[in-house]
Amino acid sequence: MNIYISGRGAFAVQVAEALQEDGHRILGAASPGLRKGHTDDSQPMSWDRLRSWSFPRSIPWTEAAELRANHIPDKVDIIVAAHSHAFIGRRTRARAGVAAIGYHPSLLPLHRGRDAIRWTIRDGDKVTGGTVYHLTERTDGGPIAAQEHILVPPGSTPESLWREHLAPLGVHLLLRVVNDLANDRRIEVEQDEELATWEPAMDTAPLFKPELIALSGTVSSNGSKWALIDR
Numbered sequence: 001m002n003i004y005i006s007g008r009g010a011f012a013v014q015v016a017e018a019l020q021e022d023g024h025r026i027l028g029a030a031s032p033g034l035r036k037g038h039t040d041d042s043q044p045m046s047w048d049r050l051r052s053w054s055f056p057r058s059i060p061w062t063e064a065a066e067l068r069a070n071h072i073p074d075k076v077d078i079i080v081a082a083h084s085h086a087f088i089g090r091r092t093r094a095r096a097g098v099a100a101i102g103y104h105p106s107l108l109p110l111h112r113g114r115d116a117i118r119w120t121i122r123d124g125d126k127v128t129g130g131t132v133y134h135l136t137e138r139t140d141g142g143p144i145a146a147q148e149h150i151l152v153p154p155g156s157t158p159e160s161l162w163r164e165h166l167a168p169l170g171v172h173l174l175l176r177v178v179n180d181l182a183n184d185r186r187i188e189v190e191q192d193e194e195l196a197t198w199e200p201a202m203d204t205a206p207l208f209k210p211e212l213i214a215l216s217g218t219v220s221s222n223g224s225k226w227a228l229i230d231r
Helices: 009-021 049-057 116-122 158-182
Strands: 002-007 025-031 061-063 078-082 099-104 127-134 144-151 212-220 223-230
Touching: 002 009, 009 025, 009 049, 009 078, 009 158, 025 049, 049 061, 078 158, 099 158, 116 158, 127 158, 144 158
Parallel strands: 002 025, 002 078, 025 061, 078 099
Antiparallel strands: 099 127, 127 144, 212 223
16 A cells, blocks of 8 residues: 555654555655754754654655645555644545544543543553544544553553553554555444543643634634634
8 A cells, every 4th residue: 555654753663664564655754844852954863753764765755734635645545644743634634545544542532632641641541552543624533443452551651651552552553454454444433422531732732733724813802713724
């Protein structure tokens, strides 16, 4: 399958390499330009890992904040969101001939939102897991394609739970779903909205939605009104 991957960091690279090892082709990538905490774009060591990985392989790269439908090459079968913090809009998703999928480190519909793992630890959950789901207009709310649970080891931190358990699970599940789709096996299980929970980000900016722009707006003492369009 021809894949476009949007993500960041080591996890996105691990997913890309696993897909290539299974015979899939990466036609393009999107990520933040720089690693968290870095500011010098002239230094490749400051670049996000997916960007650094793409460059020597001549894989076209796009800044995630600028990702639009026109950046998705022709003949892309699947868009894969691997730790992507930018919303992939409707028109961009429509460029994928087969599916647009993403990984979320929780048992959706539980713990929707950017800080799912930190809320898992904060709430003292004994069981968590990972979910691959079909991307839709509802953030973290699309139909489920694959899901597995794990027990939370005692003494886990958000970092250790991600690095040692949920990231490897994400690579496994994304690869499984891509291979299912390659074999014409498509699973879509609707999430139960009555069970859904949404936790706010603890210390990060809200999810960036690059394809939503304000066309017009008026601000008054009663609040704001905006017209939004997916370009």
